[in-house]
Amino acid sequence: MFYRSFAMLAALVSFNGFSSVQLRIPDGVDLLSANMNTPKTVGGLFSSFRTIELENGINQIVFQYKPSYDVKDEVRKVYSDVIIASFSAENETLTLSVPKFRSYKLAKESISPLQWELLNSHEQAVSVAEDVLQSDGVQLGRDYSEEAKNYNIAGGIASVAVTYVTANQHQQSVVNPQLANKQHVVTQNAADSTVLDIMKATYQKASSQDQEAFKQWLLAQ
Numbered sequence: 001m002f003y004r005s006f007a008m009l010a011a012l013v014s015f016n017g018f019s020s021v022q023l024r025i026p027d028g029v030d031l032l033s034a035n036m037n038t039p040k041t042v043g044g045l046f047s048s049f050r051t052i053e054l055e056n057g058i059n060q061i062v063f064q065y066k067p068s069y070d071v072k073d074e075v076r077k078v079y080s081d082v083i084i085a086s087f088s089a090e091n092e093t094l095t096l097s098v099p100k101f102r103s104y105k106l107a108k109e110s111i112s113p114l115q116w117e118l119l120n121s122h123e124q125a126v127s128v129a130e131d132v133l134q135s136d137g138v139q140l141g142r143d144y145s146e147e148a149k150n151y152n153i154a155g156g157i158a159s160v161a162v163t164y165v166t167a168n169q170h171q172q173s174v175v176n177p178q179l180a181n182k183q184h185v186v187t188q189n190a191a192d193s194t195v196l197d198i199m200k201a202t203y204q205k206a207s208s209q210d211q212e213a214f215k216q217w218l219l220a221q
Contacts, residue, residue: 019091021056024049025063029098032082032144033062036152036162049095060086060152060160062133062144063096065114069104078107080114084148085130086158087118094126095119127202131158157204 025031027048031039034052039061041050065080078101087094097117101107118126133147152159206214 019056021054021059021089021091022093023052023054023059023061024093024095025052026096026098028065028067029096030064030066031061032064033060033148035060035160036145036149038145054089056090058086058088058160060084060148060158062148065098065111065116067101067107067111069107071104076104078104078111080111082133082135082144083114083116083130084133084151084156084158085118085128086160087126087128089120089126093121129158129202131156 023034025041031041031050031052033039034054039052041052043050062082062084064082066077068075068077070076095118097119099110099115101110118128120126131151133144133151135142135147149162152162
């Protein structure tokens with residue numbers, strides 16, 4: 001029953017119809033990578049949001065929040081950590097929501113860890129698995145898509161399978177060596193592994209009470 005539950009969930013999140021997921025990115029947020037590729041956003045000239053189109057199912061983004069403030073006749077920015085996050089959505093418009101800090105001082109004090117959400121069209125928070133994409137010291141010209149790929153191969157909290165259909169791309173042929181011995185490298189199996197990774201991450205973040213309730217639910221299936 002345990003494996004059947006995961007298989008049913010995988011079938012739901014991996015369905016890929018003709019529609020897609022629209023992700024809205026607010027001012028002050030740099031979208032650095034989407035599904036291990038350079039993101040292509042539209043809009044923003046007369047709107048406070050830019051939009052990227054993603055495939056239905058599992059997606060992964062890398063972003064950084066950089067709010068700006070006028071301080072003594074100069075513009076100063078405050079930088080959040082670089083966030084890597086994975087989530088599942090179908091035929092939905094999502095909005096990346098970040099806090100609005102009233103002052104430069106408050107932003108410096110409160111931006112890390114960043115309290116952010118993905119909201120659906122009903123203003124409800126979407127479940128995400130998130131992590132900080134760490135760098136080795138100060139780096140100029142970071143390749144965030146390559147870093148995301150390496151992060152996924154290493155199997156981080158917010159990792160996804162490296163071989164899967166990315167946003168507006170054909171299936172990639174890069175194989176996660178940690179997964180190769182456990183499954184055939186095909187899109188459906190990659191989606192199964194991704195769902196399992198996200199459920200593991202959600203379980204690990206849950207309270208002891210929620211973990212026990214989840215165990216009881218699995219036993220009842």
